[in-house]
Amino acid sequence: MTRLAALVLALVLAAPAWSAEPPLALDGNIEQGGLVIGRAAPGVKASLDGTVLDVDGSGVFAFGFDRDHGRSANLTVLYPDGTSVERKLAVAPRDWQIQRVEGVPSKYVTPPPEAMAAIARGTKLKKEARATRAAGSFFTETFIWPATGPISGVFGSQRYYNGEPRRPHYGVDVAAPTGTPIRAPAGGTVTLADADMYFEGGLVFLDHGQGVTSLMMHMSRVDVTAGERVEQGDVIGAVGGTGRATGPHLHWGVYWRGAYLDPQLLVGPMDEAIAAAANE
């Protein structure tokens, strides 16, 4: 080592980890349905509106805003040296469409009493899966479309099934033939895999880390099991029309803890994905 290099190294080691502003970068969409990725420093603690966030070993953390989130949120980051940063985030509101879905079998709009046991079984499985948060920070990968095709439903729409108001549409629908492979949009850990849910049909939850979870519904085939680790692009099952669906399509939803997020904010335009697939 030259003397100059040794001097530079000594200065680097002597300097505090940061001199003026503690490091904090936020990427993503600070809007209703948006996912935000924070990058701070190893050893930080972070919280959003009082909820303690998971933070990985390099200081990366994720959080998101529900469809109906209010106009502001407060992020607090506490650094190992005792300094802290408070950021007041302006959460952009969005407009939502109204979507009417006709021709839904009535047992999925107003389930009969004999369906209650199946519905309760599904509710329990989903609740258990949602109580877990997987390791890893795969949510930092650039997401890919799990399947391509015409977009037949967007996130956030107020839905009416056969004229009956039901909860908003918490995902994006991609029309594709039954049997079309569904690929993991990013790496993660499977936290639920069930071929026969009442409303969702074939259903997979894939946790991309810290609870940022993709869910795939109406699958004709489920190729993974709970606990399995998958890489981005791995086939996890196939498109179908099982459960409350009027035709074969992929429903791709994303949630983080209690908040449903808009998958389309995580991926590039569909036409680019289709063009890229055609060139393979």
Ligand SMILES: [Zn+2]
């Ligand atoms: Zn859908």
